[in-house]
Structure formats: structure tokens, C-alpha cells
Amino acid sequence: MTAKSTARLLRGTPSTLARLARRLRAGDLVAVPTETVYGLAANALDARACRKIFTAKGRPANDPLIVHIHALAQLSQVAEINAAALKLAKKFWPGPLTLVLPKKPIVPSLVSAGLPSVAVRMPSHPLFRRLLKLTGLPLAAPSANRFGYVSPTTAEHVRAGLGNKIKSILDGGPCTIGLESTIVDLRDPRHPRLLRPGVITRAQLERTLGVRVLAAPSAAKAKTGAQLAPGLLARHYSPRTPVTLHAKLSRAAAQRSPAGEAWVFLAQPRVVAGKNIFWLDANGDLPGVARRLFATMRRVDALRFTRIHVELARGKGLADAINDRLRRASAV
Numbered sequence: 340m341t342a343k344s345t346a347r348l349l350r351g352t353p354s355t356l357a358r359l360a361r362r363l364r365a366g367d368l369v370a371v372p373t374e375t376v377y378g379l380a381a382n383a384l385d386a387r388a389c390r391k392i393f394t395a396k397g398r399p400a401n402d403p404l405i406v407h408i409h410a411l412a413q414l415s416q417v418a419e420i421n422a423a424a425l426k427l428a429k430k431f432w433p434g435p436l437t438l439v440l441p442k443k444p445i446v447p448s449l450v451s452a453g454l455p456s457v458a459v460r461m462p463s464h465p466l467f468r469r470l471l472k473l474t475g476l477p478l479a480a481p482s483a484n485r486f487g488y489v490s491p492t493t494a495e496h497v498r499a500g501l502g503n504k505i506k507s508i509l510d511g512g513p514c515t516i517g518l519e520s521t522i523v524d525l526r527d528p529r530h531p532r533l534l535r536p537g538v539i540t541r542a543q544l545e546r547t548l549g550v551r552v553l554a555a556p557s558a559a560k561a562k563t564g565a566q567l568a569p570g571l572l573a574r575h576y577s578p579r580t581p582v583t584l585h586a587k588l589s590r591a592a593a594q595r596s597p598a599g600e601a602w603v604f605l606a607q608p609r610v611v612a613g614k615n616i617f618w619l620d621a622n623g624d625l626p627g628v629a630r631r632l633f634a635t636m637r638r639v640d641a642l643r644f645t646r647i648h649v650e651l652a653r654g655k656g657l658a659d660a661i662n663d664r665l666r667r668a669s670a671v
């Protein structure tokens with residue numbers, strides 16, 4: 340956490356949005372709300388502006404940025420489109436789906452970390468959409484946190500991590516989804532491949548495309564520091580406190596445990612209580628678990644327990660996305 344924060348939390352009034360759009364056009368950084376997690380945005384067509392993102396986050400240059408657009412017409416400005424991309428865009432945009440496509444030369448290679456491809460998404464958060472429209476530009480925006488730490492899902496989280504690196508944070512309230520977008524590689528539209536699981540599931544993509552979508556590289560198998568695909572580090576989204584994962588958390592174990600260890604249940608464990616007991620959703624509903632996952636990890640991390648025990652989600656689809664983040668959080 341930073342001691343002296345210079346960043347201001349701003350409400351999305353028309354005059355503020357107009358001012359932030361001018362800042363973005365002038366090459367400044369602005370932290371923005373999205374439905375997935377908060378992003379740190381810059382003009383995607385301006386390499387100098389995007390360089391500031393890497394510096395502010397402490398993000399390595401080999402980790403490419405996602406480019407956000409307001410209208411479908413902007414997709415062909417930044418990427419080579421194909422029929423599969425259009426199908427998915429029409430079905431899931433605006434929304435939490437990122438498409439990886441061959442890059443157009445207008446996108447600086449800094450944004451794609453030197454790759455010949457670019458990742459593009461059309462977000463649904465109304466304030467971010469208004470800002471995108473006002474700038475008239477595609478905006479590159481990775482999560483607005485220090486590289487490797489838990490992603491921010493409130494404006495306060497952004498201020499806690501980057502408050503001394505940036506000036507403006509547009510406050511759009513807590514993120515409604517709370518997990519980063521699903522990323523699908525469509526460079527070869529006949530063989531789409533999931534790069535990162537999210538709330539839009541592989542099964543949903545397969546239904547829309549009518550072809551098999553290859554599974555995401557497994558975080559469980561990944562070795563520390565090894566990158567299976569650009570940016571897909573085994574250790575990521577990590578609190579400072581060591582994390583241990585459990586297929587099912589036992590209430591008895593939580594009750595016996597030293598007070599210095601925290602226990603994070605999926606659902607409210609009605610018979611155990613204590614300052615070291617947490618839960619992600621009262622009923623264990625997965626959208627609620629996803630929405631509160633990062634905020635809970637941050638809160639528990641700040642309490643300086645010696646270890647955080649977390650229960651894995653059960654099932655497929657959204658559970659895979661939640662467990663992917665938990666496995667990366669627990670990787671050492």
C-alpha cells in the first residue's frame with residue numbers, strides 16, 4: 340500500500356468525463372471502471388502514452404495489453420477480422436470477452452509486446468463506454484494494479500496500489516463481474532483456443548462458433564515464472580500472504596486452527612465464526628464468489644495472517660475461471 344496518494348477519485352459527471360477524455364487524448368493515464376476489473380487506460384495508438392502504463396504498473400514489457408473499443412467499426416482499425424471474430428463479437432459484445440487477432444500496423448508493437456497479434460475487447464461498463472466514445476480512440480488498459488498483485492475491483496483498490504503513480508481514477512462503483520475477461524485466440528479461426536478462462540465459458544464459445552475451442556493452458560501445471568502464453572504467468576493475482584487451496588474446507592480444521600491463519604469458505608459456514616473466518620458468498624453462488632473474490636483476498640491479505648486457506652469452487656465454467664485465479668494466487 341502506498342503512503343502518500345496523489346490520485347483523485349472522480350465521479351462520472353459529463354464535465355469530468357469530457358476532461359478525462361481530453362487527458363487521454365493528450366497522452367495521460369486514467370484509471371477506469373470496467374465490468375470485469377478496474378483498468379489503467381491510455382491511448383492505444385500512442386506508444387509513449389502506453390509506455391507509462393508499463394512504468395506505473397511495474398509490468399514487464401513482454402506482457403501485452405488489451406485494447407478496448409467502443410464500436411464494432413473500430414475492430415478493423417486495430418485487427419484483421421475474420422468470420423469467427425464477428426460471430427463472437429455480435430454475440431458477446433459489449434461484454435467480458437477478449438479476442439486475439441492478427442494486429443494492424445497502426446497498433447504500436449509496445450502494446451502487443453512485440454507480437455504480430457492484438458487482444459481486443461468492447462467493455463459494457465456504461466461510464467467506460469461513455470469515455471471511450473468521447474475520446475474516439477481505442478484505449479489500451481490492463482488491470483489497474485501493481486504487476487502480479489490481486490486485481491482491483493473498486494476505485495479504492497486502485498488508489499491503494501497506484502495512488503502515487505497516477506492522477507485520475509474514474510469511480511464507477513464496485514465491478515459487477517469481478518474477474519478478468521475470457522480471452523480467446525482467433526488467429527486461426529478454425530482452431531480457436533482459450534487463453535484465459537472467464538465468465539464467458541468455453542462451452543458458450545463452442546456453441547456460438549460451432550467448432551471445438553482448445554482448453555486454456557493449465558495454471559496448475561505451469562512452473563513458476565514460465566510463460567505458457569504471453570502474460571500467463573503461473574504466479575499472478577497474488578496476495579503477499581501464502582495461500583493454500585482446499586478442494587473442500589473442513590469446518591473442524593478451521594475451528595482447530597491457530598488464530599493467525601485465515602479460512603476463506605465459498606459459502607457462509609454457519610457453525611464456525613471468528614476473526615479469521617471469511618466467506619465469499621452467503622450461499623456460495625458462483626457469480627457472487629467471482630464478484631467478491633479479489634476484494635476478499637485484499638481484505639484478508641491486509642490483516643496479515645500467516646496463511647490464507649481458501650476453498651476451491653466446484654463445477655465447470657465459471658468455477659474454472661475462479662479456480663484459475665486461485666491457483667495463480669497460490670503459486671510460489
Ligand code: AMP
Pocket residue numbers: 402403404405439451454456457458480481482519522534535568569570571
Ligand atoms: P490484463 O492484465 O488483465 O489486461 O491481461 C492482459 C492479458 O491479455 C495479457 O497478460 C495476455 O495474457 C493477454 N494478451 C494480450 N494481448 C495478447 C496477444 N496479442 N496474444 C495473446 N495474449 C494476449
Ligand code: MG
Pocket residue numbers: 481482490
Ligand atoms: Mg492484470
